[in-house]
Amino acid sequence: QVQLVESGGGLVQPGGSLRLSCTASGSISILNTMGWYRQAPGKQRELVATISNWGMIMYADSVKGRFTISRDNAKTVTLQMNSLKPDDTAVYYCNYRHNVDYWGQGTQVTVSS
Numbered sequence: 001q002v003q004l005v006e007s008g009g010g011l012v013q014p015g016g017s018l019r020l021s022c023t024a025s026g027s028i029s030i031l032n033t034m035g036w037y038r039q040a041p042g043k044q045r046e047l048v049a050t051i052s053n054w055g056m057i058m059y060a061d062s063v064k065g066r067f068t069i070s071r072d073n074a075k076t077v078t079l080q081m082n083s084l085k086p087d088d089t090a091v092y093y094c095n096y097r098h099n100v101d102y103w104g105q106g107t108q109v110t111v112s113s
Contacts, residue, residue, distance in 0.1 A: 002026040002102040004094045009107035012084055020079040022094030022104055029098040034077040035069065038090035049079060084111045
């Protein structure tokens, strides 16, 4: 079992920045992928960005150039979000993947003036 604890999120004006962090605990594999997905009201959950601990990174086209994902170690992943837009408003979920998906409880990000 893997547990994920998220921090960050909140309310920010358009053009602002936020930082999300997620720390995994429990049965952590040496090889894994961690990342962030989001779900807006009435929409399906979608990938935002993922990073493996061997260096592979993926971004959704909608966030390229604005969001940066990074890892401190095998257990912690951070998402720096800049130039936020109202369309970025969603619940953001941390994900850990090694054969099985584990999810955090979600953190609200609201971009509004």
